[in-house]
Amino acid sequence: xxxxxxxxxxxxxxxxxxxxxxxxxxxPLGVLWVRRPGSLGKKLIWFRxxxxxxxxxxxxxxxxxxxxxxxxxxxxxxxxxxxSNHISYLDIIAIGSLWPVGFIAKEEIxxxxxxxxxxxxxxxxxxGRQSVEKRVVALRELMRVLEYxxxxxxxxxxxxxxxxxxQDQWFRGNIVVGKRPxxxxxxxxxxxxxxxxxxxxxxxxxxxxxxxxxxxxxxxxSVYVCxxxxxxxxxxxxxxxxxxxxxTVRACHQARQRAPWTLYNTRIxxxxxxxxxx
Numbered sequence: 022x023x024x025x026x027x028x029x030x031x032x033x034x035x036x037x038x039x040x041x042x043x044x045x046x047x048x049p050l051g052v053l054w055v056r057r058p059g060s061l062g063k064k065l066i067w068f069r070x071x072x073x074x075x076x077x078x079x080x081x082x083x084x085x086x087x088x089x090x091x092x093x094x095x096x097x098x099x100x101x102x103x104x105s106n107h108i109s110y111l112d113i114i115a116i117g118s119l120w121p122v123g124f125i126a127k128e129e130i131x132x133x134x135x136x137x138x139x140x141x142x143x144x145x146x147x148x149g150r151q152s153v154e155k156r157v158v159a160l161r162e163l164m165r166v167l168e169y170x171x172x173x174x175x176x177x178x179x180x181x182x183x184x185x186x187x188q189d190q191w192f193r194g195n196i197v198v199g200k201r202p203x204x205x206x207x208x209x210x211x212x213x214x215x216x217x218x219x220x221x222x223x224x225x226x227x228x229x230x231x232x233x234x235x236x237x238x239x240x241x242x243s244v245y246v247c248x249x250x251x252x253x254x255x256x257x258x259x260x261x262x263x264x265x266x267x268x269t270v271r272a273c274h275q276a277r278q279r280a281p282w283t284l285y286n287t288r289i290x291x292x293x294x295x296x297x298x299x
Contacts, residue, residue, distance in 0.1 A: 023236040030235040033083045041076040042135070045069060045142040063169045066144055070121035070170060073143045077117040085239040088115055091279045092246035092272070095120060095207065100171050102198050104249070104265055105209035106186045106273050107175035109221040111234070112211055115242055122171040125159065125195075127178070144170060150178045150192065160197060167204050176269075182220035184212065185273040186266070193262040206249040208265065210272030214241040214282050243280035245272045 048069050081088070095101060103122065105112065113124060123144035131137045131147050140147075146166070148159035163172060174195045177186045198204055213219040219240060221230050234240060249268050277283055 026238070027232055027236045030083050030085075031232075034080065034235075037076055037079050037083065038135070038139070041072065042139055044072050044076075045139065048072060048142070066123075066166070066170050067121070069142065069144050070123065073117055074121040077114050080114045081118045084111070084114070084235060085237060086111065086115060086118075086242060087239050088119065088242050088244055089279070089281055090119065090244045090246070091275065092244075093207070093248055095171075095246065096205070100167050100169055100204055102167060102195075102204055102206045103171070103173040103209050103246075104176055104195065104206065104269050105173060106211055106269060107177050107180050108182065108211055108213060108216065109180055109219055109230075110227070111213075111219065111221075111240065111242070112175070115211070115244065116173050116209065119244070120171060120173075122173045123166065124172070125163065125174045128155070146172075156192070160195070163195070164198060167198060173209075176266075180220060180222050182217045182222055184216065184277055185270045188266055191262070191266050193258065196258065196261050196265050206265070208247050208249055208269040208272040210243075210245040210247075210269065210274070210276035212243045212273060212276040212280055214280065241280070241282060243276040243283075245276035245279060247272050247275070 048065060080086075103116065103120075105116065116122065117124070123146065126140055126145045126147050128147045128149040130140050130145075133140075144166070146159050146162050149155035163174075166172065176192045176195055177190045178192050179190065181187070181190075196206075198206065219234065221227070247268060249265055
């Protein structure tokens with residue numbers, strides 16, 4: 022059954038990728054029908070973001086991704102910045118299906134066959150994380166695009182199987198956006214059922230990991246969102262970074278605690294404890 026499920030899902034994912042590629046390629050024509058204020062360039066960016074969100078919803082459905090979302094609601098007609106922990110490429114599918122956002126992507130993705138071209142046409146900002154100069158350039162581009170498009174950043178810069186991000190891997194430059202008025206910032210916590218199995222880490226290849234993921238009946242993910250109050254031009258950057266990190270850690274804990282499978286296990290344990298007492 023697992024092999025049959027894998028084959029069917031791979032076929033559907035390939036068809037969806039082809040559909041996304043064709044739609045993004047002809048996006049400059051479709052933007053003429055976008056009824057949204059602003060220049061053609063801004064309309065094109067929003068049109069691409071909408072295309073991405075629709076296709077990522079389909080990706081998630083095909084992959085069996087089930088999302089439990091808790092926390093605050095995000096604004097629908099204004100840009101914002103999301104800071105999230107990073108576990109797998111599945112995070113992009115999940116977050117991109119929930120909100121029409123762009124992503125910061127590592128520079129190597131630009132050279133990936135087909136996927137690199139899709140990323141370039143889907144409002145991604147590429148960054149070489151080992152180069153300070155390239156990080157500054159990416160940050161300036163982020164500040165520019167945030168005037169009219171929501172964005173998601175993974176400050177760790179890499180994936181991990183841990184429940185919460187580690188502070189020593191936290192790139193702090195992204196929080197500079199907090200000094201800019203008009204752009205709210207939110208912390209996003211992600212937690213998967215069987216998180217270690219879902220994590221895409223170390224030298225695990227993309228295709229082998231994807232094949233294992235697609236053989237599962239479902240992939241359960243808990244998402245928790247909370248606002249950050251780091252905007253204060255008088256505060257030192259280190260203080261803002263620490264608060265952003267701590268709130269993201271709290272969001273991760275909330276995602277885990279509010280996950281349906283965690284609540285179920287807690288109730289079972291409570292029932293077992295009560296039975297033992299009686």
